[in-house]
Amino acid sequence: QVELVESGGGLVQAGGSLRLTCVASGRTFMRYAMGWFRQAPGKEREFVSGISWGGGRTYYAPSVKGRFTVSGDRAKTTVYLQMNMLDAEDTGVYYCASREGWAPDTPQDPSEYNFWGQGTQVTVSS
Numbered sequence: 001q002v003e004l005v006e007s008g009g010g011l012v013q014a015g016g017s018l019r020l021t022c023v024a025s026g027r028t029f030m031r032y033a034m035g036w037f038r039q040a041p042g043k044e045r046e047f048v049s050g051i052s053w054g055g056g057r058t059y060y061a062p063s064v065k066g067r068f069t070v071s072g073d074r075a076k077t078t079v080y081l082q083m084n085m086l087d088a089e090d091t092g093v094y095y096c097a098s099r100e101g102w103a104p105d106t107p108q109d110p111s112e113y114n115f116w117g118q119g120t121q122v123t124v125s126s
Contacts (some may be wrong), residue, residue: 002026002115006096014017016124020081022117025077033099033106034072035113038122040092047080047108048094059106063089063121064113088126093119 008020022034035050049070050059058070064083072079079096097113099106107113 001081002031002098002100004096004098004115005116006094006117006120008116009094009122011123011125014087014124014126016086017082017084018086018122020083020094020096020126021121022079022081024077024079024098026124027100028071031076031098032101032103034076035099035107036070036079036081036093037097037110038092039095039119043092045095045110047110050106050108051079051086052106054102057106059108061122082096083122085120086124091124095119097104100107102105 003025006022012018019052033052037045037049038048039045046097048061051072069082096117098115100114
């Protein structure tokens with residue numbers, strides 16, 4: 001079993017920054033990728049960013065590219081999301097997810113992830 005715990009959310013003014021952290025416990029040898037998703041009230045959960053250890057690749061949603069940076073440790077236990085130049089559209093609950101087992105690429109569909117954290121709230125005031 002894998003447990004994911006996010007932290008680092010909070011209230012920030014537009015233009016500010018936050019750094020989210022996700023710590024994973026449990027087995028790691030099958031972990032292929034970890035992703036960040038967010039969900040705003042009344043909206044579907046959407047892919048924000050992901051990192052895969054198979055090829056060390058990172059991916060970003062177009063809306064956050066150039067502002068957010070994802071990184072992870074070699075042990076595949078911790079992943080970070082540095083968020084800069086935040087705006088009100090970034091408000092939502094941010095979830096960390098892990099993909100256990102090989103995938104052809106870093107998944108961007110929530111259904112392709114096996115385990116999820118409880119989420120951390122990010123609120124950007126304009």
